[in-house]
Amino acid sequence: MQLIYAFRRENVYPHTGAGMNLPAGPARAEFLTRSKAMAFDGLELGAAASAADTDIAALREELSDAGLPCLAVRGGGGFTHPRTVEGSKQSLRNAIVYASKIGATVVNTVLGTPARDPSGPGLAWGEASCQGSSRTATHEDFDRTAAAIREAADVAADVGVDISIEVHQHSIVDNSWSALRLMDLVDQPNVGINPDLGNVLWTYDEPEESCEAAIVALAAHTKYWHCKNLYRVNVPDLRRSVFLQVPLPEGEIDYRFALSALCGAGYTGHVAIEGIRLGDQFARDRASAEYMRGLFAE
Numbered sequence: 001m002q003l004i005y006a007f008r009r010e011n012v013y014p015h016t017g018a019g020m021n022l023p024a025g026p027a028r029a030e031f032l033t034r035s036k037a038m039a040f041d042g043l044e045l046g047a048a049a050s051a052a053d054t055d056i057a058a059l060r061e062e063l064s065d066a067g068l069p070c071l072a073v074r075g076g077g078g079f080t081h082p083r084t085v086e087g088s089k090q091s092l093r094n095a096i097v098y099a100s101k102i103g104a105t106v107v108n109t110v111l112g113t114p115a116r117d118p119s120g121p122g123l124a125w126g127e128a129s130c131q132g133s134s135r136t137a138t139h140e141d142f143d144r145t146a147a148a149i150r151e152a153a154d155v156a157a158d159v160g161v162d163i164s165i166e167v168h169q170h171s172i173v174d175n176s177w178s179a180l181r182l183m184d185l186v187d188q189p190n191v192g193i194n195p196d197l198g199n200v201l202w203t204y205d206e207p208e209e210s211c212e213a214a215i216v217a218l219a220a221h222t223k224y225w226h227c228k229n230l231y232r233v234n235v236p237d238l239r240r241s242v243f244l245q246v247p248l249p250e251g252e253i254d255y256r257f258a259l260s261a262l263c264g265a266g267y268t269g270h271v272a273i274e275g276i277r278l279g280d281q282f283a284r285d286r287a288s289a290e291y292m293r294g295l296f297a298e
Helices: 026-037 053-065 085-102 139-158 176-186 197-202 211-221 255-264 281-297
Strands: 003-006 042-046 070-074 106-109 162-166 191-194 225-227 229-235 240-246 271-274
Touching: 003 070, 003 281, 026 281, 053 070, 053 085, 070 085, 085 106, 085 139, 139 162, 139 176, 139 191, 176 191, 176 211, 191 211, 197 211, 197 225, 197 229, 197 240, 211 255, 225 255, 255 281, 271 281
Parallel strands: 003 042, 003 271, 042 070, 070 106, 106 162, 162 191, 225 271
Antiparallel strands: 229 240
16 A cells, blocks of 8 residues: 555745645755655645646656655535536546646545535635535435546546545535435446545534544445544533544544454455644644554554
8 A cells, every 4th residue: 555645734944835736946845855855655636737748748757856746636526416527527627637647646526515404514725615515415416426427437437537435524424324325326447435534533523423434334335544633522512512533543433453354355455644834843733643654554
């Protein structure tokens, strides 16, 4: 298995940024050097759909020289709202094409759904207001989503790219049940699940299922895997929970159990450390990388 850095903080003095893009200029070289020093095998990047082929080729060479090729790409969106469906389809197609040019083998996508659940999960990382969920998704939502994913799967198969659908809050796929339902409808060999257990824990103030149950159910369908850990602070009187992200050795998710489940299902794909958003990312994400490397060795 290869260890990918899905960084969520990019600050290298004097550069500050939005958190999920490579720094520009001199800061990029330092960022790549420090990231490689954490023993990552590659990076997850957002799809730069408007980039010229020459720019993509230059970035691919730069990352290769740094020992951190782009191995996974983010892109896509939800397919159930008439106002956004065509844009999401184009975004996913763009991500697939970008992945093929940059050398990535997987495109990871999140399937946002319309807000129909006023009591649904709280907002995360400053996202726009949205309480979409599998609880309120309809048969038509699943059918439309599956049709769009099958269409994208054909495009991806032509260029040797897999599609992973992330278990994610505000999404039609936010637990193991909904993920398995969608997999039955899509039924394509190059489409699978990203069983992000942090999002399973995070979606509602009281989790719908345990992380152990989710990973056992989804292990055989995994195409890509985001790993992050959280402490959950529940305030039952307010029906709210606060979630604090911490390095992988801390928090409430047992990644020794989770990795064992994936290995038991024969998974040999990428494992992505979803980086810390606050503080010294190079110290805190190093702790996560070293912990996961230790589990690999076990």
